[in-house]
Amino acid sequence: MNTSSAGANVVKISFKEQMLQAREDAIVDTVNRLLAEKGFDAMTVDEVAASVGIAKASLYKHFPSKEHLAAAAMVKVMQRAQAFIAGLPAGGPPLDQLKAVARWTMEVQLDGEMPSLPSQNSSLRAALMADRNYMDGLMDVSDRLGAWIEAAQANGSLNPGLPAIAVLYTLYARACDPVLEFLKAGGQHSRDEILEMVLSSCFDGLNAR
Amino acid sequence: MNTSSAGANVVKISFKEQMLQAREDAIVDTVNRLLAEKGFDAMTVDEVAASVGIAKASLYKHFPSKEHLAAAAMVKVMQRAQAFIAGLPAGGPPLDQLKAVARWTMEVQLDGEMPSLPSQNSSLRAALMADRNYMDGLMDVSDRLGAWIEAAQANGSLNPGLPAIAVLYTLYARACDPVLEFLKAGGQHSRDEILEMVLSSCFDGLNAR
DNA sequence: GTCTATAGACCGATAGAC
DNA sequence: GTCTATCGGTCTATAGAC
Numbered sequence: 001m002n003t004s005s006a007g008a009n010v011v012k013i014s015f016k017e018q019m020l021q022a023r024e025d026a027i028v029d030t031v032n033r034l035l036a037e038k039g040f041d042a043m044t045v046d047e048v049a050a051s052v053g054i055a056k057a058s059l060y061k062h063f064p065s066k067e068h069l070a071a072a073a074m075v076k077v078m079q080r081a082q083a084f085i086a087g088l089p090a091g092g093p094p095l096d097q098l099k100a101v102a103r104w105t106m107e108v109q110l111d112g113e114m115p116s117l118p119s120q121n122s123s124l125r126a127a128l129m130a131d132r133n134y135m136d137g138l139m140d141v142s143d144r145l146g147a148w149i150e151a152a153q154a155n156g157s158l159n160p161g162l163p164a165i166a167v168l169y170t171l172y173a174r175a176c177d178p179v180l181e182f183l184k185a186g187g188q189h190s191r192d193e194i195l196e197m198v199l200s201s202c203f204d205g206l207n208a209r
Numbered sequence: 210m211n212t213s214s215a216g217a218n219v220v221k222i223s224f225k226e227q228m229l230q231a232r233e234d235a236i237v238d239t240v241n242r243l244l245a246e247k248g249f250d251a252m253t254v255d256e257v258a259a260s261v262g263i264a265k266a267s268l269y270k271h272f273p274s275k276e277h278l279a280a281a282a283m284v285k286v287m288q289r290a291q292a293f294i295a296g297l298p299a300g301g302p303p304l305d306q307l308k309a310v311a312r313w314t315m316e317v318q319l320d321g322e323m324p325s326l327p328s329q330n331s332s333l334r335a336a337l338m339a340d341r342n343y344m345d346g347l348m349d350v351s352d353r354l355g356a357w358i359e360a361a362q363a364n365g366s367l368n369p370g371l372p373a374i375a376v377l378y379t380l381y382a383r384a385c386d387p388v389l390e391f392l393k394a395g396g397q398h399s400r401d402e403i404l405e406m407v408l409s410s411c412f413d414g415l416n417a418r
Numbered sequence: 419g420t421c422t423a424t425a426g427a428c429c430g431a432t433a434g435a436c
Numbered sequence: 437g438t439c440t441a442t443c444g445g446t447c448t449a450t451a452g453a454c
Binding site: 037038039041042095116118119120121153156157158159160161162163165166167169170172173176177178179181182183186188189197198200201202203204205206207208209 | 251325327329376382386388392414415417
């Protein structure tokens with residue numbers, strides 16, 4: 001095998017992989033949208049295949065089960081979160097960083113891009129816990145948020161009476177806060193107003209200050 | 210028909226109805242527990258029948274569909290909420306009343322007695338909206354909470370910058386706040402500590418005061 | 419003997435999986 | 437495109453109350 005044919009081979013493999021990757025991206029995007037729209041249980045694999053425009057059998061060439069499809073969508077969202085966090089201007093007040101992340105999370109949900117998974121489904125939980133990419137992303141995000149939480153508590157901007165883990169969970173919970181969809185469905189407030197209200201109730205609380 | 214036979218008839222009917230009512234209560238309690246444990250989609254009608262200890266066909270003598278089973282469970286929870294609200298000492302500070310209701314809601318969830326329904330399921334939504342008892346209960350509770358919210362905002366204890374509807378939704382959302390289950394699963398905090406933390410983050414906010 | 423309610427087999431639809 | 441499992445919902449034979 002000479003250099004030129006080897007080169008062609010390399011290009012061909014790369015191209016093929018690129019196609020596979022592109023289709024996988026299309027699948028994951030579709031799954032992500034369907035998960036956000038209808039939730040895991042209501043989403044069917046047939047629907048995914050039809051929506052992507054490929055045969056159901058082809059889906060199973062990429063992902064071995066419905067759970068793995070959902071896990072792939074979660075991985076992608078987690079990577080988006082990591083990218084957002086990495087893109088934040090470093091050195092800002094930790095409280096502002098936390099607020100920015102909370103706001104971003106809610107924006108993703110309002111935009112219909114946040115997969116909604118049943119927290120009780122055990123097979124799904126197992127698939128997520130077994131997914132290295134997901135768990136690594138989760139750990140990474142948790143570490144970064146945890147550091148900001150502790151820094152914000154240390155500098156007196158965040159309530160030091162709450163355990164950091166409780167604060168972390170409270171921030172994560174904004175990703176599936178039903179208040180957002182309720183207010184959106186009410187139609188009485190703009191997207192920005194909704195974001196401000198929920199962000200305020202989260203950080204400032206319901207009490208008067 | 211003479212008086213004595215009429216009397217016997219009345220007693221007999223009453224007894225029969227009592228049996229039916231007792232079984233219906235058993236069904237609703239079982240449904241409530243299963244809904245809290247596994248959610249609507251994962252709960253099967255066969256499972257309900259087996260758990261109650263009756264035949265599935267007998268279930269359908271009481272409730273015409275799975276959705277109506279869930280609606281019945283929701284009605285019962287709503288009635289419990291109404292009873293709790295009615296039992297609150299009248300005349301207290303409205304903010305305290307709201308906190309008491311929020312705490313009660315979270316206790317119900319922590320005790321595994323809060324049905325978890327998918328908010329996206331349209332047939333379930335339709336069944337709930339069509340259920341007079343449920344809607345009446347929801348309106349009643351919303352009216353009472355709404356009055357307290359406005360009173361608390363008027364007396365300066367609750368942030369008047371938030372629309373009352375946003376406050377109401379935020380309180381309702383405590384009934385399905387995943388932070389409770391996360392903290393409980395963590396095992397690092399007692400039930401009371403968890404309640405205090407979430408209640409504090411809800412009313413006082415995450416920020417330092 | 420009649421009548422109701424039950425138990426449990428059964429059906430059609432649909433999902434995931436291959 | 438097929439296969440199998442499972443689910444919501446129905447049907448029928450029967451047991452027991454009266």
